[in-house]
Amino acid sequence: MTAFVLVGGAFTGGWVWDGVARRLRAAGATAHPVTFDPDPGAGLGAHVGELLRLLDRIEEPRVVLVGHDYGIHPVLAAADRRPHRVARVVYVAAGLPGHGDPALLLVRDAEVRDRLAHDPAPLPPPRGEEWARWGALDGVGARDLDRLDRLAAPQPARTLTEPLRLGGAVHRLPASGVMCTADGPGIETVEMVVHAGPPQFRERVGPDFTLFELPTGHWPMLSAPAELADVLLRAAAGGGRRLVVPEDQPSYETADFLLDPPVAPRERHGRVDLHLPAGEEPRPTVVLVHGGPVDPGRRPTPRDTPFLLGYGRLAADAGLVGATLDHRLHALTDYPRAAADLAEAVERVRAHPRTDPDRVALWFFSAGGLLAADWLAAPPPWLRCLALSYPVLAPPPGWDAVDARFRPVAALFGTGRLPLVLTRAGREHAPFAATVRAFLAAAGEHGTDVEVVDVPEGRHGFETLDPTDASRAAVTRAMAAVRHHLTAS
Structure with a gap:
């Protein structure tokens, strides 16, 4: 027999799972909806x-821990400390938090x-809308x-402020994710993040990770209790779409750049x-401004x-100074810090005698x-060109933690006559491609001139994933366009 331990999000208790728990019990399982002690001074550890x-x-031999929203944090910590008692962890409308x-x-x-x-006072619960x-x-x-x-x-x-403490055992347990597509990303986006995104996400999906989608909002235990109960039963049985990262997946750290420009003198x-x-x-x-989020412990940086060594050398070979930087975009909430790092780097670059x-x-x-x-909202006079390669130009679903300041689509009103060069990957991840389409539509409305360089068969990160003649031509053309705008009188 399987026992389901159901842990809800902020402000809720075991009562939020009533409809799901009733259906699990009717299917022959045991359900334990959790209501935590209402101590206003409690932390995550409590x-x-x-x-x-x-x-x-x-007493049941198989325990499935289910965490919704905030609830995934105590679920992961408990599973990490009792891995021998946990058959599977299930994320419901939850992120992938790490240690x-x-x-x-x-x-x-x-x-x-x-x-x-x-x-430090407790948060009062929301009301109504x-x-x-x-x-x-x-x-x-x-x-x-x-x-x-x-x-x-x-709450x-x-x-909410106490950090999650994990030793690593939880990431070796089977796990499943329930994606609520009216609230955030679906399976395709999760696969994209794990395959192409920060390495830490690959470490968190474990040896047996499956995914489910429900076409509902953030509260499926209320909006779709029957469907959620069915998904939980299927997850406990090992069902769902498997998430596997191939061993030969090219890595950002080791894959070669698609061109071989000569090594240029480099100053740090x-x-x-x-x-x-x-x-x-x-x-x-x-x-040259890299993407992310990037694990702060990643080496090489x-x-x-x-990738960036190639672009920096390519710029130098074109007669330009190629400046690369390590900014501190380590989480979705780090965009303000990364922006400050970029602004500081630009001023350092402009002050250099070369x-x-x-x-x-x-x-x-x-x-x-x-x-x-x-830079789009208020481009300075010395900014002669802004280039974008397979960019994210608005926060896609699930990126709600990104500060509202970072909305390039909305910032286009201030662009004026600043030349833009946009390299577009034909096989882009759908959520990212949607932001590019919205950006180009807004550029048309504002009369902003955008030179689009297409790589029809290119993927996100095609410079290392797809070293084809078409990819090489696109990089060469984009660099030539940037050089043209920098050297034009």
Whole structure:
């Protein structure tokens, strides 16, 4: 017999699982909906302790731990400490937090994040439509919304600010994710993040990770209890779409750049490297801005990878100073810090004697594209060109934690006559491609001139994944366009 331990999100208790628990029991399983002790001073550790005591009392040989929203944090910590008692972990409308991550990182409401940064008082629960600030209400009827209002309790602040502590055992357990597609990303986006995104996500999916989709909002235990109960039973049996990363998956750290430009002299100045062209006179500069989030422990760091070394050398071979930097975009909430790193790097570059301070281009890659918003909204006179390669130009579903400032689509109103060069991958991830389409549509409305360089068969990161003649031609053309805008009188 299987026992399901059901842990809800912030402000809720075991009552939120009533419809799911009833259906699980009808199917022959045991269900343990969890309501934590209402201690206003409790932290994440206290909730983990309550779960551990529950696990130690359960007699069924197979225990499936289910975490919704905030609930995945105590679930992961408890599973990490009792891996021999847990048959599977199930994420329901939840992120993939890692060691050291507080639940606050995944809170969507910026006002709540700001408040918790300095106020240790418990958070009062939302009321009515305010619940939508914590997740989409699609499918939640008036009766259930009224029930949320009546039964919700304040959330102790430390449960959201205390970091998650993991030893690694939980990532070796079978796991499943339930994606609520009216609230955030679906299976395709999760696969994209795990395959092409930060390496830490690959470490978290474990040896047996499966995925399910439900076409509903953030509260499937209320909006689709029968469907969620069915998914939980299938997940416990090992069902769902398998998420497997091939062993031969090319890595950002080791894959070769598709061109072989000559090695140029390189100078390191703090976070910035300068690849210098021949000669001694000041030259125009292109600042190359990597994507992310990037694991802070990743080695080599982005500027030492074949990817950015290749672009830096290619710029120098074109007679430009190629500037690369390591900015600190380690999580979706780090865009303000990464933007400050970029601004500091630009000023350092413009002050260097080998650069022409009045001829600078910025070239953004992947999710680094969101950092372009500041420069699009108010481009300085020395910014002669802005380039974008397979960029993310608006936060895709599930990226609610990104600060509202970083919306390049919305920032286009200030672009004026700034030349833009956009390299588009034909086989782009669908959520990213949608942001590019929205950007180009907005550019048309604003009369912004965008030169589009297409790579019809190219994937996201085609410079290392797809070293074809078409890919080489696209990189060469994009660099030539940037050079043209930097050197034109």
